Amino acid sequence: MTDAAIPRFTGDASPYAGGDPYADHRTADYPFTHLVDLADRRLGAGVIAANDEFFAERENLLKPGPAVFDPEHFGHKGKIMDGWETRRRRGVSAAEPHPTPDDHDWALVRLGAPGVIRGIVLDTAHFRGNYPQAVSVEGASLPGSPSPEDLLAPDVKWTTLVPRTPVGGHAANGFAVDAEQRFTHLRVNQHPDGGIARLRVYGEVAPDPAWLTALGTFDLAALENGGQVEDASDRFYSPATNTIQPGRSRKMDDGWETRRRRDRGNDWIRYRLAAQSEIRAVEIDTAYLKGNSAGWAALSVRDGEDGDWSQVLPRTRLQPDTNHRFVLDGPVRATHVRIDIFPDGGISRLRLYGSLTEGGADALAARHRELGG
Secondary structure, three states: OOHHHOOOOOEOOOOOOOOOOOOOOEOOOOOOOOOEEOOOHHHOOEEEEEOOOOOEOHHHHHOOOOOOOOOOOEEOOEEOOOOEEOOOOOOOOOOOOOOOOOOOEEEEEEEEEEEEEEEEEEEOOOOOOOOOOEEEEEEEOOOOOOOHHHHOOOOOOOEEEEEEEEOEOOEEEEEEOOOOOOEEEEEEEEEOOOEEOEEEEEEEEOOOHHHHHHHOOEEOOOHHHOOEEEEEOOOOOOOHHHHHOOOOOOOHHHOEEOOOOOOOOOEEEEEEEEEEEEEEEEEEEOOOOOOOOOOEEEEEEEOOOOOOOEEEEEEEEOOOOOEEEEEEEEEEEEEEEEEEEEOOOEEOEEEEEEEEOHHHHHHHHHHHHHOOO
């Protein structure tokens, strides 16, 4: 991935003229947005501090879904925006009314899961003339649950992920990141002030192997534990990654649902586990999928990048809006898992319970060291 391939947006957007506020929103198909959003609130992400949030609170940055714009929504401080917006910076005196080149606002973001960051989107949706002139993003890796004071300490090492770069108003400003390190926190800077609607941080989860070893048995496919979706036959209504999000689904589009098939095929998802593991139990949940749940499901595994798939759960009838539990006949060694659903429809969650093999634990520990963990 080359940074030159990433579109750039600069300058003001036109004032809102009525109708669909997203009609003139500037965006692009960035090459990293299929990856996990490490700043997803469902994973436990949070905006833990900001130097200023006068017009709109920092927590809006991580809201799921696109920012909402209501032209009639005003409060006692002015226009209410669905994003993080700071007050206008001023200089030190009438003789020097403008902010200095170094003046900027910042927010500290705890990632929901530590990981390697491949791309960042700072969306200034609806901030048409009140967006920052430029942005920058830094990353740090700290153990435990550091406080804002810990993160702001002078000895914390911050790595530049996005250098100070001009951005555009009412635009999804995307940046490729080339830093093969594990990060736990970000510092998002806007120069000198303004508003950002949404922050998305795309990458790969890099779990703490000591934590997984201490757990013993855990969900080997879960996003927070390093599982990932490698591919899926269909993502028409909702992403396949939803199936390994934390917690149970709370509504229909919080799972995976495919379009209606009119051929004789079937739909599927292929997963990569946290590392080589032994699976002992399986949950297939169809919560909130009632008239559109999969009719049947089968589960197959593979150990290694190549080789044949071996079926461990034969084609089994699924019930709508139900969590199905299966204990396997014995531990099954695998690095990859594939669920096939018949003929179409969806599931809300897949859970694969087991533990790392000795080789899997060693590989995960080596990767952790390689990433600076």
